[in-house]
Amino acid sequence: MSVTAEAAPAPGVERRYTARDASGGLVGRCESLTDGSQICTLAMPDGGLVVQQLQAEDGEFTPVAAPAVAGYGFSALLGAATGLYTYLQDSLRGVAPGGVAPDTPFLFFYRGIEGTEANARVAVGTLTQERVNEFCPMTAEFEGLLAQIANVTPSDGRSAQQWGMDVQLGVRDQLRGKYGRNSSIVQAEFSVLGGAQTSYGKPGSTRLDIYHQVEGTSAICAYDIKTGQAQLDAAQAARIYREAFQFGRRSGIANPQILVIELHRAP
Incomplete structure (x- = not known):
């Protein structure tokens, strides 16, 4: 490759x-x-x-x-x-x-x-990066937060999967503390099924790591956090798109435009 x-x-x-x-x-x-x-x-x-x-x-x-x-x-x-x-x-x-x-x-x-x-x-x-910030203006903030959490999350004695979960939870807690759990603009680490928020991890649901509805536009920036060797695949991208689109429709956007951006960090 x-x-x-x-x-x-x-x-x-x-x-x-x-x-x-x-x-x-x-x-x-x-x-x-x-x-x-x-x-x-x-x-x-x-x-x-x-x-x-x-x-x-x-x-x-x-x-x-x-x-x-x-x-x-x-x-x-x-x-x-x-x-x-x-x-x-x-x-x-x-x-x-x-x-x-x-x-x-x-x-x-x-x-x-x-x-x-x-x-x-x-x-x-x-x-x-300049153009990314024009369409998804909080990208730099989210990337910086992920880097910050990853840098202070210990990896010794933990598997790559455990470390990745700790990092994701750290990002979730920071964003919820800043924007709240029910923000109409930024939401972190929640499950969606059929475009409606559901219980976390419910079978058949899709987890949205970071969801940002860009104010004044039809754009929705859906960030997927990956750690270690994990990568976004086609099936997961399709699920994120489908659920973010339907969730955006339920939030009042007639025809959401979905941008999926992977945020990555390795131990």
Whole structure:
């Protein structure tokens, strides 16, 4: 597996990331353009390629050329997007190859203007930290809190799983102490089933680690905390998207736009 990062690789292209598997096969490629848009190529399970383009302007994402689902289906598209996301997320932690400052990978779920299930799409890409903070303005705060909790949580004598649980609980307690348990803006570590909050850990429910409804917009930033070697997979991304979307609808947003961002910390 390899991810290469190139700064200004071609006229009009600000940055390019290319992910390949161990045999050199293309997993995907993202190009951030100087006009603020982004084009990503996804390698599909059957060997085909899907190209998607996004604009990120004026406080919202706009799909310019949504990938065609016909012939692939949403699950295949989600799998390809999550595969590229995983490669980017794993390799762009810290300093990217070539010394290029890393961007933040994201998964973006949307349902078109009508907000119907038939129009559901998923997009993958990277954003600079500045752009991430424009769309999800509390990202830096959450990342800083995770780092702080992780740094003071002892790992000696504990398994990686136990340490990760301690870190997540620490983040939860800090956020609840600051924003309360029933905030309409920021909620931490709660379970949702069918878009409604339910008892924690209820069978069939999905845990939302950090849920941020960005005030004055239709954006919902759903953060998934991972520790150690754990990574976000396609099935979990789909569950987070579905439940965050329905929870947002119940909160009064007609057609929520869901951005899923992984926050990662290792012992």
